[in-house]
Amino acid sequence: MGFVRANRTGLAVALAVVVAAYVAYAVDGTLTSSLLGFAWSFAVPLVLAALVGVLGERSGVINIGIEGQMLGSAFVAFFAAALSGSMLLGALAGMGTGLLLGAFLAWTTVKWRMDQIIAGVVLNIVATGLTSFFYVQGFTLPQVMPSIEVPLLSSIPLFGPVFFTGGPFSLFAIVAVLVIWFGLFHTRWGLRTRAVGEHPHAADTAGVDVVRLRLLNVTLAGLLAGAAGAYLSMEASSTFERGFTAGRGFLALAIMIFGAWHPGKAMLAALFFGLMSGAAAQLQASRVVDIPEQFVNLLPYVLTLVVLAVAAGRVRPPAAAGEPFVKGDA
């Protein structure tokens, strides 16, 4: 019962959302399913990318380079799959690239104490430059991503087909949220990570190897960015183009802030973004209101600005996010 008491508001909101979803489902089943399906496919890369941000910042490293990590991974995943003819190889190559780019950010910011924001932006520019140079038109994936049905869960009406039926990366996103949620708040690793992100010198005094933990977390977070990139080029679509990620890495940071650096809340925030975009697209397509197409596409960006303007002052980032750790230099 302690869990219920501690999360009273959250649970009430979740319950209200679920009830509202089923009411809508009862009123118009097809529309609700397609809207929720759109929202989730919009949210998957954002959830994964927001988790990258959460892992980094909970351990004290701001990751502005998620965009570049996703772009690089999407590129490698797509071309590895297209050239080798193996979807599995593509997915692994994409996640490996994410890991590599995570390690890059980790080493520059944690080991060499480069300014974290500048390191991230440099990572973005480098990823953009390399992917646009090596990009070649005319490649296709060998097959479409196989769809997996989770036994039992996928037969839940409305939610089952949306969340528990799909490609490996969308299912991975759900698993990742749960694992990181549990890991951050209920394991020794999580306690140490949060300590390192809030007060590295206290953690250091208590015997935690701050530098090692930060290197580890930021590098492993790259794996999730790799999954987000591979999802975009292999699962959500079967293509890659220059500038393919279109700012999603930055939307993810806004979602991370909106979700108060919490994996579960970040997932809800990402779904909210997806629902709003889906609703706007639906309104425009059905000609209910006459909004120019350009403005519909802008909605996620404007929403980000509004959400940040409202939320940024209300939530508190991990205290040491953005500050390099110098042992003994409290």
Add this chain to the structure above:
Amino acid sequence: MNDTSTTDRPGPSPAGPPREQGATSPENRRGVLDVLARFQGVLVPIVALLVAFAIGAALIRLQGVNPAFAYTTLFRDALLTESGLLRTLQKATPLILSGLAVVIGLRVGLFNIGAQGQLLWGAIGAAYVGVHLAGAPAVVILPAALLAGIACGAVWAGIAGLLKAYRGVHEVISTIMLNSVAAGVIDWLVSFPLKEPGQSIPRSSAIDPAAELSNLGFVPVGFVVALALAGLIAWILRRTTAGFRFDTVGANRDAAHYAGIRIPLVVTAAMCASGALAGLGGAIETLGVVGRYETGSSAGLGFDGITIALLARANPLATIPAALLVGVLRSGAAGLQFETGIQPEVVDVLLAVTLLLVSIPVLARVLFGRRARDGVSLTSGWGS
């Protein structure tokens, strides 16, 4: 590039004084290194550039083209013909300005990566005035169009400035979002209300000839303006109270606060100034090069500004050589593609590698060991 005295800040880990080298190091080698280390602000970018060109050569080789031929083609095309030189300087002009825009931000600890959007607003603002004040004499329409560009850029950046100063929204996120919003809104503007009548592609009508910025031989007027502004900003930052306030806020917010500097005001003002410079870059692009607003005509200029500012280590005067370098590469890339079929994006690789080597502190440490100074200026974290 006399950047050493102005860009050094008391960071969290100031480079220590030259320490004793090991006994194996000969006396004269130490002397040479000491002298070279004093010019590392210039040397590190040059070495980085050489490494980048070597990597670029390997990529060009892989595509079956002789690298020496490719590079000669690129530089000949950008520098050795009068039209090429004009084009290079035309390219360098908005690059100097967007580089300066990013530099101004960095000096206050703000990382304005939204120069792109601000530049687009400057371009469309100038185009609007250039079209709608048609018939007015040049002394009216030209300054009005330039001012419109400046104002549009400043207002757009000011949104990010206000969000940062009063709501704690990090400028990196807000400016990148504003970039997308600007691109979308402007695309709509030139697709509908400001579209050239009877045209199928989204673009504005041509500006009045009186609003055009001319060229003096192979030197565009805009280029001269950009050079003058680089000098002016260097002077403002080094010699005026406003510049001192900017640098103080950038170096140490707490100290600035205790000194009675109103930080929200300085942050907003710096963002507006930054946007004004980028907007002017866009306006000059419209009035001096394109002659109208066309979707896609200024693509990437603002993002190159980030590269330029970081290469210049936040020094306004150093943006000039950095922007010229990028201008030469971008201008020569078209000829390179024409003659050898190599994609112009090879320039992106060259710049990315250079930027990487200049900004991560490893190259300087390899070259100069303990004499290496830490890289560029510092930005701020969330909500501060």
